[in-house]
Amino acid sequence: MYKYIDEYCVxxxxxxxxxxxxxxxxxxxxxxDLHSELWLNNMRKMINMACQVQRRSKREKDVIPYCNxxxxxxxxxxxxxxxxxxxxxxxFFSDDGDxxxxxSQIRATDVLGDWQTFxxxxxxxxxxxxxxxxxxxxxSLLVQTQQKLLYIWLNRARYWMRELEDTPEFxxxxxxxxxxxxxxxxxxxxxPIFCLRTNLDLLDAQGTSLVGAFFVAKKYRDVVIEEIxxxxxxxxxxxxxKVTFKESNLCDCRFKNCKFYGVLFQDCKFAGASFEKNxxxxxxFQNCDxxxxxxxxxxxxxxxxxxxxxxxxxxxxxxxxxxQGIHQQDNDVQDCEGAFVC
Numbered sequence: 375m376y377k378y379i380d381e382y383c384v385x386x387x388x389x390x391x392x393x394x395x396x397x398x399x400x401x402x403x404x405x406x407d408l409h410s411e412l413w414l415n416n417m418r419k420m421i422n423m424a425c426q427v428q429r430r431s432k433r434e435k436d437v438i439p440y441c442n443x444x445x446x447x448x449x450x451x452x453x454x455x456x457x458x459x460x461x462x463x464x465x466f467f468s469d470d471g472d473x474x475x476x477x478s479q480i481r482a483t484d485v486l487g488d489w490q491t492f493x494x495x496x497x498x499x500x501x502x503x504x505x506x507x508x509x510x511x512x513x514s515l516l517v518q519t520q521q522k523l524l525y526i527w528l529n530r531a532r533y534w535m536r537e538l539e540d541t542p543e544f545x546x547x548x549x550x551x552x553x554x555x556x557x558x559x560x561x562x563x564x565x566p567i568f569c570l571r572t573n574l575d576l577l578d579a580q581g582t583s584l585v586g587a588f589f590v591a592k593k594y595r596d597v598v599i600e601e602i603x604x605x606x607x608x609x610x611x612x613x614x615x616k617v618t619f620k621e622s623n624l625c626d627c628r629f630k631n632c633k634f635y636g637v638l639f640q641d642c643k644f645a646g647a648s649f650e651k652n653x654x655x656x657x658x659f660q661n662c663d664x665x666x667x668x669x670x671x672x673x674x675x676x677x678x679x680x681x682x683x684x685x686x687x688x689x690x691x692x693x694x695x696x697x698q699g700i701h702q703q704d705n706d707v708q709d710c711e712g713a714f715v716c
Contacts, residue, residue: 447465610631
């Protein structure tokens with residue numbers, strides 16, 4: 375019998391909470407293809423709906439409501455009522471952000487996992503008595519656990535956004551230069567899983583965060599790019615010749631259809647980065663960290679492994695790198711050195 379909620383939390387609740395967090399994280403990773411496909415299909419439908427609203431507004435009012443951000447708000451309260459399923463409220467906002475111009479809902483059953491079993495464990499009648507504290511106190515603990523589960527989910531959704539942005543529906547959506555997609559709790563916190571910042575340049579990065587920056591068809595030659603924070607930045611159709619990246623945070627970056635000639639990556643972090651259909655010639659990765667579980671990574675984020683897919687690599691080397699967590703597929707590797715090519 376627990377007389378105070380703190381006793382109950384320390385002696386019992388924290389243990390069952392840790393268990394559900396571990397189980398959900400493992401299930402999310404083992405069934406990620408299924409979860410991502412479901413979410414992508416739902417989001418494509420929502421974005422297609424928003425595109426229709428934009429076209430209709432242009433046709434009828436000659437005004438286009440550009441999208442400044444999309445907000446996915448988890449409606450946790452629905453899980454405490456019978457016959458309700460957890461869901462996201464999906465809202466599309468213009469620049470002012472005061473009122474959404476398109477809104478809908480999508481299911482979010484994969485966020486909580488086997489929530490019913492967990493809730494039953496939390497409310498076990500033989501472990502607490504209503505005369506000592508209101509059952510609402512336990513519900514407040516459940517809400518906190520849901521937010522932790524949501525954070526695990528959004529750390530995977532950050533990577534699903536890469537697939538969403540390549541879809542025809544997403545590319546037809548008219549957005550602002552600082553467009554974002556955020557995930558959070560309704561009328562509470564929101565965290566971005568995708569940012570679009572197009573007015574930045576690597577050469578002007580000193581002292582400036584490049585998180586979420588978007589670089590298209592940029593060319594760099596004979597420069598040293600040092601100590602930049604470019605986490606989640608995207609490089610599309612860019613060209614790098616004799617460039618040195620030194621002591622830089624390139625975690626969760628996306629490099630797609632880029633060309634690297636004689637590039638040196640020295641003491642850089644790459645957890646969660648994605649290299650897709652690039653060309654690497656005579657490039658060197660020295661003392662770089664690809665390990666998503668490395669102590670050097672942000673302790674408040676869950677990264678996945680670095681992905682190399684469909685790249686052409688010739689005379690490249692990986693020296694003194696932590697290569698744990700690297701995933702490679704369909705790469706054309708010639709005359710390269712390092713564990714990555716084995």
